[in-house]
Amino acid sequence: MHFRMSIQPPPFPATAAPLSPVSVLDGASALAIELSQASVTFGVGANSVPALAQTSLRIPEGAFVALVGPSGCGKSTILRLASGLVRPTTGVVIVGGREVSAKALRIGMAFQNPTMLPWLTIERNIMLPLKIVEPFRSRYARDKKGAFRDKAHALLAQVGLKGFASKFPWQLSGGMLQRANLCRALIHEPRLLLLDEPFGALDQFTREELWAILQDLWLAHRPTVLLVTHDLREAGFLASRICVMSARPGRIIDDSAIDFARPRSIAMTFEPGFVALNQRLRELIVDARSAVPGDH
Ligand SMILES: Nc1ncnc2c1ncn2[C@@H]1O[C@H](COP(=O)(O)OP(=O)(O)OP(=O)(O)O)[C@@H](O)[C@H]1O
Ligand SMILES: [Mg+2]
DSSP states (O other): OOOOOOOOOOSOOTTOOSOOTTOTTSSSOOEEEEEEEEEEEESOGGGOEEEEEEEEEEEETTOEEEEEOSTTSSHHHHHHHHHTSSOOSEEEEEETTEEOOSSOOOEEEEOSSOOOOTTSOHHHHHHHHHHHSTTHHHHHHHHTTTHHHHHHHHHHHHTTOTTOTTSOGGGSOHHHHHHHHHHHHHTTOOSEEEEESTTTTSOHHHHHHHHHHHHHHHHHHOOEEEEEOSOHHHHHHHOSEEEEEOSSSBOEEEEEEOOOOSSOOTGGGGSHHHHHHHHHHHHHHHHHHHSOOOOO
């Protein structure tokens, strides 16, 4: 079973001659996210909080990158930079080839704390992005009882919430809300998924089930995914690349390709190579946690 996502063709003119050897996708493939010396300081003067030290990060289209690091090191801040919710204090953030601005981008984001509107049913909460993001917005007005509703129900079934569409958020458990949160991030078929600890409040078994679903989704449609997690097994199971951050103000201290064959299985996470990866990451984070914060 797969999520249905449409793949947009690359932006080549229909009449293009055979591609020249120096196309934009050659060599360095197109970047979905590019942070160049981006830093974030919240507030000003004596009360300012340096959240993210100058950070450069290049994520090609279609990559699956996990971001791990001690609490408060700036992981969510990087996601907020990529979504345009936060502006960099210094440096530049480019997403989808454009410097991020207040303009809405077609991004799916699952926040660390599920933020459902309490007066809307789960189904309506999930369909909310369709009311906001073009090109769905115009179609939604005409067709909200049709295909979109079917899609919302299919997603709910896929995450084990069949039959909960007409419940209100306060009628669901924390774990159920997180699953609904994931459905809402996926409903508008984003090419970029920003996931902030999307499985944090789930029991281990449900979490592993959802890893498999997310892996299937990524293999089938190759959206770019930036996943923040504290679960190193989750990062190793899902990601093709793991970036480790130092303590606040965070910066990336390790950036490793994760080459285990796909599709990956839960059994793989107990094999020696995987366990060794976990141990290495764990040591990096333990060191980062105990390190004296850098000069700032
Ligand atoms: N709006 C804000 N105003 C002031 N400080 C903030 C704001 N948002 C975040 N911070 C601070 O910036 C730092 C980084 O926060 P961020 O939420 O990015 O951490 P995180 O790595 O996601 O942590 P966690 O793993 O606990 O979710 C924290 O010390 C936090 O207190
Ligand atoms: Mg966070």
